[in-house]
Amino acid sequence: MRTEQNEREQAQREREQAQRDEEWQQRHFQQEWDRERKSDREGQARRVIGIRASTRNYLEFLENAYRKLTSGTPVDLEVFEDGFTVVHLALNSAFDEALLDGIWMAHARQSSFLISRRGSMNSAVGGGRGVAVDATNLGNRLIDARELVESCVRNGPPISDELCMDAERALRAAVAARDELIAEIKARLDEWWSV
DSSP states (O other), X not given: OHHHHHHHHHHHHHXXXXXXXXXXXXHHHHHHHHHHHHHHHHHHHHHHHHHHHHHXXXXXXXXXXXXXXXXXXXXXXHHHHHHXXXXXXXXXXXXXXXXXXXEEEEOSTTHHHHHHTHHHHHHHGGGGTOEEEEOHHHHHHHHXXXXXXXXXXXHOSXXXXXXXXXXXXXXXXXXXXXXXXXXXXXXXXXXXXXX
């Protein structure tokens, strides 16, 4: 009788220990998942900041050159091209990092193919955790602004009224496209983070 009682008590202790082990394992998995999710969020926030900063620097570079020209100060073409190379590389790097880390951006070139497959890209990017965002409008607006400001640099002051208006309009359109893209990225991330 005593051994039967001991066996029942031992079996009960083992069940209780198994339940505690399972609860611990579930807590451990939940903590691990929470850490991973937090890391994903921090990484995506960092990438959005990188995109914001690089597009802001790109546009500020163009706007500064344009302001100098409209105030009558010539801008050396070689200095402009060197400065442009720096901001352009930083911009490409920010978009490349976002692509590699799970935020897909359709750049201005070859984007029609990618955009038509956005649904499949959404699930494929980042193991299904990506956020497909189309940056075609921003890419086109940045290209337009650069080309027109560069044309102003090449022509030097005084800039014709028509070219001046076109460059100003292109810069405003690029700023608006940047703001629109950043808002879309943030909305998509908020949507993804709420899941």
